[in-house]
Amino acid sequence: MFDSISKSLEKPPIYTKAKAAFWNDEHISKQMLKAHLDPEFEGASRKLKFIQESVIWIKESVSPVKYPLLLDIGCGPGIYAEKFSKEGYQVTGIDYSKRSIDYAQQSASKQNLDITYLYENYLDMDFKKVFDFATMIYCDYGALSTSDRKTIMQKVYNHLKSGGKFLLDVFSMEKYKNFQENQIWESCPVGGFWRNDEYIALNKNCKYSDTVTLEHISIISKNEITAYYLWNTYFTINTLTAEAMEAGFKVSGLYSDVAGNNYQKNSATIAILLEK
Numbered sequence: 001m002f003d004s005i006s007k008s009l010e011k012p013p014i015y016t017k018a019k020a021a022f023w024n025d026e027h028i029s030k031q032m033l034k035a036h037l038d039p040e041f042e043g044a045s046r047k048l049k050f051i052q053e054s055v056i057w058i059k060e061s062v063s064p065v066k067y068p069l070l071l072d073i074g075c076g077p078g079i080y081a082e083k084f085s086k087e088g089y090q091v092t093g094i095d096y097s098k099r100s101i102d103y104a105q106q107s108a109s110k111q112n113l114d115i116t117y118l119y120e121n122y123l124d125m126d127f128k129k130v131f132d133f134a135t136m137i138y139c140d141y142g143a144l145s146t147s148d149r150k151t152i153m154q155k156v157y158n159h160l161k162s163g164g165k166f167l168l169d170v171f172s173m174e175k176y177k178n179f180q181e182n183q184i185w186e187s188c189p190v191g192g193f194w195r196n197d198e199y200i201a202l203n204k205n206c207k208y209s210d211t212v213t214l215e216h217i218s219i220i221s222k223n224e225i226t227a228y229y230l231w232n233t234y235f236t237i238n239t240l241t242a243e244a245m246e247a248g249f250k251v252s253g254l255y256s257d258v259a260g261n262n263y264q265k266n267s268a269t270i271a272i273l274l275e276k
Contacts, residue, residue, distance in 0.1 A: 015145035057260035067132035078104030
């Protein structure tokens with residue numbers, strides 16, 4: 001038991017992917033969906049007020065009249081996708097959480113919204129069509145490894161029409177500076193976010209390179225010792241622009257966030273609007 005705990009707590013090589021299921025774990029996915037749907041919780045999705053503001057700005061900046069076919073990458077339970085659809089976009093959403101996609105499909109059906117949802121890893125997407133506009137919102141891009149970021153950037157480029165737009169956001173170096181390395185034990189005698197039965201969680205925050213952090217969660221219960229890795233890469237305007245340009249994009253706009261606020265050096269996020 002001691003050896004297993006010790007191994008679970010080891011600092012993994014950068015961008016190591018956890019072996020344990022995460023997005024489709026029966027219990028965790030239920031907690032994630034609950035977090036997504038809470039309009040006042042900023043953890044899985046942003047707060048509802050910000051989402052509404054960002055959709056208004058996105059519609060003004062990338063009109064559904066000119067850019068009707070929209071691909072929402074990492075769509076979750078369809079929070080943005082539904083609002084995009086109501087604003088006149090023809091939306092396709094893709095996500096690797098079965099529970100989120102199931103919820104999104106049911107919600108769209110209840111509202112008579114014509115949205116296509118796909119349960120699929122977006123790193124593997126290979127549509128037989130191209131889009132006018134793609135979104136990847138809430139800093140999902142920075143959660144990927146260097147090679148996976150290169151893959152998704154190129155796949156989005158290949159799935160856009162000439163002149164098509166791509167909007168994404170990332171965490172900035174200001175956010176990295178404020179990331180605190182620490183180690184916290186959490187006792188959950190009646191269950192919690194990670195499990196429905198008794199467990200102990202060790203939450204360990206680590207800085208790796210000058211731009212990468214890891215939230216390392218080790219779950220210890222009577223029946224298991226399981227590790228989860230939540231990576232984040234942080235960017236400057238120059239490093240983000242370089243990755244986009246490598247795929248063939250040109251920069252159409254730079255902002256502090258996907259609500260179109262003017263870029264500020266002390267902003268925790270950077271939003272970039274790209275054009276093929």
